[in-house]
Amino acid sequence: MKLTFDDSVEAFRREFLDWLADNRPTDAEMAADPALSSAHLPAWAKAWTRRMFDAGWLVPSWPKELGGRDAGPVETLVYLEELTKAHIPRTTNPQGLGIVAPSILDYGSPEQIERYAMPILRGERAACLGMSEPGAGSDLAALSTRAVLDGDHFVVNGQKVWTSGANYAEFCFLFCRTDPSAPKHKGISVVLVDMDTPGITVRPLPEIVHPDKPDLNEVFFTDVVVPAENLVGQMNNGWAMANGSLAHERGMVWLNGVLMLEESMVKLLAEAPEALDRLPAQERAVAADQLVTSYIDSVAARCLGYRGFAKLVRGGSAPEQALMKAFSSEAGQRMAMRAAELMGDRSLDLGHDQAVAMGMGITSWMERYFGTFGGTISAGSSEIQRNIIAEKVLGLPRS
Numbered sequence: 001m002k003l004t005f006d007d008s009v010e011a012f013r014r015e016f017l018d019w020l021a022d023n024r025p026t027d028a029e030m031a032a033d034p035a036l037s038s039a040h041l042p043a044w045a046k047a048w049t050r051r052m053f054d055a056g057w058l059v060p061s062w063p064k065e066l067g068g069r070d071a072g073p074v075e076t077l078v079y080l081e082e083l084t085k086a087h088i089p090r091t092t093n094p095q096g097l098g099i100v101a102p103s104i105l106d107y108g109s110p111e112q113i114e115r116y117a118m119p120i121l122r123g124e125r126a127a128c129l130g131m132s133e134p135g136a137g138s139d140l141a142a143l144s145t146r147a148v149l150d151g152d153h154f155v156v157n158g159q160k161v162w163t164s165g166a167n168y169a170e171f172c173f174l175f176c177r178t179d180p181s182a183p184k185h186k187g188i189s190v191v192l193v194d195m196d197t198p199g200i201t202v203r204p205l206p207e208i209v210h211p212d213k214p215d216l217n218e219v220f221f222t223d224v225v226v227p228a229e230n231l232v233g234q235m236n237n238g239w240a241m242a243n244g245s246l247a248h249e250r251g252m253v254w255l256n257g258v259l260m261l262e263e264s265m266v267k268l269l270a271e272a273p274e275a276l277d278r279l280p281a282q283e284r285a286v287a288a289d290q291l292v293t294s295y296i297d298s299v300a301a302r303c304l305g306y307r308g309f310a311k312l313v314r315g316g317s318a319p320e321q322a323l324m325k326a327f328s329s330e331a332g333q334r335m336a337m338r339a340a341e342l343m344g345d346r347s348l349d350l351g352h353d354q355a356v357a358m359g360m361g362i363t364s365w366m367e368r369y370f371g372t373f374g375g376t377i378s379a380g381s382s383e384i385q386r387n388i389i390a391e392k393v394l395g396l397p398r399s
């Protein structure tokens, strides 16, 4: 079976590729000034976001005034695929562009949109997402960070954890408990908190591969004063916002997983012959068999992704997204582990020359392997995805 796109979609692809050729940041620019966390905006990233916004290529499905061109979902698919193939990040603040800005556009006041959402879209400010806490991750509704309304301001006390990019973000989209007496899903609100407000302490968490370049953080709030006008949407309506926020890019999340798998496969197939030659015959056969299994995984992931995507485009809901999230993140982990085993000590090379030469998605196998653990946890762990599959796909009773 050969899948092809309509002529109009191919024309859209060509238009984007032509624009990209003239406007993309260069590998040298990106390598000389890399993003240090997921809310760090190097100079090239600010300029790149602004160019995409002005040309309507930032979020093609949005209207022109928000940096888009009213493109349909299939065009968006093609756009994301080409951008990823070119090894260019759409943004160095994925939580800001993917979740925070669209949530403010959906629920925020005109002033909040002007002050907080639009600067993200123009590449001027970066945001972090304050949801998870030590006692509230998968069970987000258990969060206990308190925001108490006191006249014209809230006073915030509590702690967040695993906050990507909080060490560089200029503001936080912060989920707080505003009514402790209400059932736990009903007493949550969101406030916008400038990260330089007195009483905020950010403690970066060292990571195993690059302890000197942390992205995840603990964030402590002690009597932090937040203007009442920074409440986003209605008081105690935060749960609806949590679901709305996370749904924003869910429809396309599978594509990143698929492209990462396919890109890894290309790298692995290029490196494998030499590594296989070094193995004794019996081990070679087993390793070759594992390579084929990984290849099948990458093809299966694309087919599964298209199936869920087609359902979404036809207007249906697609619980397949949960299947894709669990499958592609775990398949990526299996592939990276097999590659690391096959390459032996060469998989430990953390040098970045090759990464830069081959684009941002390619790093050493060992680094990639460690990185895959985050993918199986963030945005809903594999176990949570399996619960969704059990209930919504298989129709099993709630656990």
Ligand SMILES: Cc1cc2nc3c(=O)[nH]c(=O)nc-3n(C[C@H](O)[C@H](O)[C@H](O)COP(=O)(O)OP(=O)(O)OC[C@H]3O[C@@H](n4cnc5c(N)ncnc54)[C@H](O)[C@@H]3O)c2cc1C
Pocket: 095, 128, 129, 130, 131, 132, 133, 134, 136, 137, 138, 139, 161, 162, 163, 164, 165, 216, 373, 374, 375, 377, 378, 379, 380, 381, 382, 383, 384, 387
């Ligand atoms: C790379 C990365 C980036 C992140 N960025 C952010 C961010 O920017 N902002 C933010 O707020 N958070 C962020 N997080 C946090 C992330 O959302 C949480 O780690 C995730 O929701 C899991 O919560 P937890 O770590 O508290 O684990 P827990 O919820 O405590 O889970 C522990 C274990 O129990 C399992 N488990 C939990 N509940 C169930 C259940 N009902 N059934 C079966 N098994 C279950 C889980 O799968 C897991 O294996 C990030 C995490 C990672 C890894």
